Amino acid sequence: MQSNQGRKALGFRLKAFIQYWVFLAVLSPLVLAGSFGVSKADWRTDLGVFRVGIVVGEDVAGNLARVEPFRLALAEALGMNVEIFPARNMSSLIEAHRGSRIEYAIYSASAYAATWILCECVEPLVLPLAVDQTAxxxxxxxxxxxxxxxxxxxxxxxxxxxxxxxxxxxxxxxxxxxxxxxxxxxxxxxxxxxxxxxxxxxxxxxxxxxxxxxxxxxxxxxxxxxxxxxxxxxxxxxxxxxxxxxxxxxxxPHSPHAIRKNLSSEAKRLLRETLQHMFSADPSAYDSIELDYGGGFEIARHGQFLSVLDFVRAKMGIKGASSEVTGEVTGTGETQKE
Missing domain, CATH: 3.40.190.10 (Periplasmic binding protein-like II)
Structure with missing residues (x-):
């Protein structure tokens, strides 16, 4: 029979052996990740290009040139390439957002509501402020x-x-x-x-x-x-x-800037911070994208659109957000700037 001392020595070895394999189990994924570059993909890599949709109407070249300072400001804030998606009208902008062809869009209040009803895949980012600081x-x-x-x-x-x-x-x-x-x-x-x-x-x-x-x-x-x-x-x-x-x-609400819900939380934070400070920090970028209100931006909430959602559902012939769409909603906005 083993002595007490022998049994204790065996126990210590067994404990050390278990701890060693636990250590390897924890260390191995880290070593493999460092050796072979296996890590969680960055959202910038996933997107490749961040696409912003705006309605340009017939003057595509002129409007793309106008919003260039805004595009550059977003590219700097996000640390990635940003492209402008030129939509002929609000309907094509809605379809581009629904189809994941853009990450960001500038809507009228009713167009945002229509997009949300059709896919529930978007959320408001900011609202433009008037000079009296109302949104x-x-x-x-x-x-x-x-x-x-x-x-x-x-x-x-x-x-x-x-x-x-x-x-x-x-x-x-x-x-x-x-x-x-x-x-x-x-x-x-x-x-x-x-x-x-x-x-x-x-x-x-x-x-x-x-x-x-x-x-x-x-x-x-x-x-x-x-x-x-x-x-x-x-x-x-x-x-x-x-x-x-x-x-x-x-x-x-004034016309919202909206993003896809599944956008990275870091990207959302960077966009909100950039837009909140754009009026004072980068007036050329602000002026290039906001032509109506002139007071900056404030953070938007989906709850601000509930009354507009009710109206758009009725106009589209919908009883609930997941119902079949039987009508069409178009529009260029509810700008009130007199």
């Missing part, structure tokens, strides 16, 4: 001095409604008004043309109320910081006296 606005109904005091007294034929360029803020407003029972579902209206023409109709008494928009921040008596009430005030010795807002929509 949203509201559609409003403004009543004039001889106009109705509330919605129940409003007659549709007395309401001046501007003709939006595409699927935009005023269509969203009409949808909300129908949902609230203010107008019958499927109401058709005569539109006066531009927002400026609607303001003129109010001033000359042709209309006693108008559908407009407002930032809804700032001094009420001067018409808030920007919007249709502000335009009326500026034509009325700087005061909105006699004009009142009798209805307002939910917040409508």
């Amino acid at each position: 949203t606005f509201r559609a409003v109904i403004i009543s004039g001095p001889s106009g109705p005091g509330n919605l129940s007294d409003l007659k549709l034929e007395n309401l001046a409604i501007p003709r939006a360029r595409a699927v935009g803020a005023f269509e969203i407003a009409m949808y909300e008004l129908e949902k609230q029972g203010v107008f019958p579902e499927g109401t058709t209206v005569d539109k006066v043309g531009s927002s400026e023409q609607a303001v003129n109709a109010m001033l000359d008494g042709t209309s006693v109320a108008m559908l407009g928009w407002s930032s809804m921040i700032g001094d009420r008596l001067s018409g808030y910081s920007r919007g249709s009430l502000k335009a009326l005030a500026e034509r009325n010795e700087g005061e909105a006296t006699g004009y009142k807002i009798i209805w307002q929509s939910l917040d409508i």
Whole structure:
């Protein structure tokens, strides 16, 4: 029989033997990775090129040249090559994002909503800020001095409604008004043309109320910081006296920059940081990509688009985000910059 000392020696050897193989098991993957270059692929290597989609319309060369400072700024921030994908219209931009042909796109609010409904593969990155530092606005109904005091007294034929360029803020407003029972579902209206023409109709008494928009921040008596009430005030010795807002929509976001959900978290962080500081740190890059608002960017959240998503689902004939699409949504934006 083995002595106690012999058994202890055997135990120590066995323990050392086990520890040695545990050490090799831990070390071997590290050695192999160092020897053969086997490591988790970097997201830059996976992508190869980072592609940014913008709507260029007919002037492809001119718009590509215009956004070159923005492209260079993103390339520097990401540490990789960036290419601009020139989309003829918003529909082709949506299809490119859905099909993973681009990682980044600049949308209207309704186009972002349509893309999310079709694939749930995107998320908002930033929203442009206006000079008053707002990233949203509201559609409003403004009543004039001889106009109705509330919605129940409003007659549709007395309401001046501007003709939006595409699927935009005023269509969203009409949808909300129908949902609230203010107008019958499927109401058709005569539109006066531009927002400026609607303001003129109010001033000359042709209309006693108008559908407009407002930032809804700032001094009420001067018409808030920007919007249709502000335009009326500026034509009325700087005061909105006699004009009142009798209805307002939910917040409508400015045109978002959006990215694919499956983009690397590091890439998302680099993009957010770059865009947040671009207005002051790289004004030439900012000015090359943001033509409407002029106040920088702020971080965007998907929850800011819920009311727009509701509207776009209804327009597309969808009951839920995974339902079959039966309609088409197009548009170039809801820019409110008067």
